[in-house]
Amino acid sequence: MKWNAIVATLGLFAPTSALLRFGCARLTVQRLDPLVNPGSNPSPHLHQIIGGDSFNVSMDPKTHDLVGLSSCTSCQFTEDFSNYWTAVLYFRAKNGTYKRVPQRAQAGMEGTQGGMVVYYMTDALFDTAQKSSVTAFKPGFRMLVGDVNYRDREQARDFRQLTFICMQDESTREPETLNFPTKPCPAGIMANHRFPTCWDGVNLDSPNHRDHVAYPESGTFESGGPCPSTHPVRLPQLLLETVWDTKAFNNKADWPEDGSQPFVWSSGDKTGYSTHADYLFGWKDDSLQKAMDAHTYVSAPMLKTQSIAEQNKCTVPDMVGEDFDSWLPKLPGNLEE
Template sequence: MDIPSTATCTTCTFAEDFSNYWTAVMFFRARNGTYKRVQQKGNVYFEDSKGGGMTIYYIPSYQNTNVTAFKPLTYCWDGVNLDSPDHASHVSYPESGTFEEGGPCPASHPVKIPQLFYEIVWDTTPFNDKSEWPEDGSQPFVWSYGDATGFGNHGDYMFGWKGNALQIAMDTNCNGFKCPELQYQEIKEGNKCSVEPIVDEDIDGCKYFDRQKKVHS
């Protein structure tokens, strides 16, 4: 799918970015066993964003080396193959060190691509009442994929930048609101871009389903 040509609007502050960004949902696990979705809130300077959203950073190498923007329908890159049978081996980590430190690419994967960093703010204040927390004193928040430790998260990304806008951003080291080379969109305009729910499903208040015991609470 050619996202930039089919999309009619974007919630991003860079108007050329029609990409899709996804992250796991956080739930509050109440004492009575029900789960309620924790809403996102706008980040600093983005407090007026409808529904909160996410702040996405496209990080080039901190060593000021050239970084090649993603290509349509690709995620990373060995410079040749747009995908691989295992959907992973066409990309690689640096041979040593880290991406941020400018670690060298292996000879098989010579093209440096941006690193995406997601920043999400969750509004947990509606759940401050400790009487609703689990009786055993455990923390009450859990990711939608079952992780209650908070040691990890998961996100996905589908490239949708228009034309060579992302490459321009990489080449000019765009920083937040300061990027005259790209078109900036006010938050109030982005708030007008929304999609109605496809599935009418109220998941707040659902109780846990133990697959091993196969018992609905």
């Protein structure tokens, strides 16, 4: 199935359509990472975060109840107090200064401040039946996909389907690349983060936040590949889409003099291979499992929704006190490569 047909099937212009497909507004942008660097204020690099407003510097898994401690969520479904975050994209100008690239909402979600689009699915994105059974994440579940230190294609092969799309228009979903696009993208750069879909069934986390989950031992989630015996429990496919609005930075006369692409992750990576995302599960009660068991494709009647205006109201205070939006001589954290 071609991507434009998939987009039409998903009902791109209906915010609640497709499997579980929903928008989340920006909760905050701060140099914090309670999964990899708990308690560190600031953490090494800047992140953009969505979800429940209990997000803070530490979030000790033994004591931090995302549902119980959150009073709101920046996501469309009000039962989802999970937190999701990625690094932030910067533009590197010819004079060596940096400017944060804003995020834009996808069609049908206009008015959403920053944020991402989140998918939970039981089968491939284009499979309207969505009939397979999956086990929803459990309270306290956490995971990380990607590696901030990776800088080449071979390293990036450790993680499947962490990709970029150079969007020509709103419906562009191919081709996907593992590195940053090298040409101006008329409708922005989409970053896709697909998490592993097999769980060991025991551990809610692991020291590196990765070992308790795995990819299918053959094929992919989309092809129905089986989970390995070490990680036999099939999870929903969690996919995050972030559209970075690069239109203001598409004049190649402003790009580096050597002609290299001008975008850099807030971690200092100019290649794109370090792309990564973090997830802290926080759905209320068994609402996610019920949604997965319903096998719906274009609606989620068992879940409550809120308006984009309400999503935008859900924020957290600035805990770092750092300028990240002006033209900067260096990236926040003085990260340079």
